[in-house]
Amino acid sequence: xxxxxxxxxxxxxxxxxxxxxxxxxxxxxxxxxxxxxxxxxxxxxxxxxxxxxxxxxxxxxxxxxxxxxxxxxxxxxxxxxxxxxxxxxxxxxxxxxxxxxxxxxxxxxxxxxxx
Numbered sequence: 001x002x003x004x005x006x007x008x009x010x011x012x013x014x015x016x017x018x019x020x021x022x023x024x025x026x027x028x029x030x031x032x033x034x035x036x037x038x039x040x041x042x043x044x045x046x047x048x049x050x051x052x053x054x055x056x057x058x059x060x061x062x063x064x065x066x067x068x069x070x071x072x073x074x075x076x077x078x079x080x081x082x083x084x085x086x087x088x089x090x091x092x093x094x095x096x097x098x099x100x101x102x103x104x105x106x107x108x109x110x111x112x113x114x115x
C-alpha cells in the first residue's frame with residue numbers, strides 16, 4: 001500500500017523558512033518522480049515543484065523559483081521541500097504527490113505565514 005506522510009509545517013513569520021518532509025512507503029521510491037502541490041484557503045490545488053526519480057531533474061513553479069527548493073533522499077525514501085523567504089500568500093496545506101499507477105496524496109501539512 002502506497003503511503004505518503006508529510007511533516008514539517010507550522011506557523012512562521014514572513015521571511016522565515018521551513019523544511020517540509022514526505023516520508024513514503026509501499027512502492028519503489030527511487031523509481032518514481034515526485035511532486036509537491038499546495039492548496040491555499042478557498043483556492044484550488046497549485047503545483048509547486050517536481051523532481052525526477054534520480055533527483056537530478058527538478059522544476060519549480062515560476063512564481064516560486066528562487067525561494068522553494070525540492071530535493072529527495074532515495075536511501076531514506078523521503079521527499080523534501082525547502083521553503084525560504086516565506087510570504088503570507090504561501091499559507092496553504094502542502095501535499096506530496098506520487099503517481100504509482102494512479103495518483104497518491106498524503107494528508108498534507110499546514111504552513112501558515114503570519115506575523
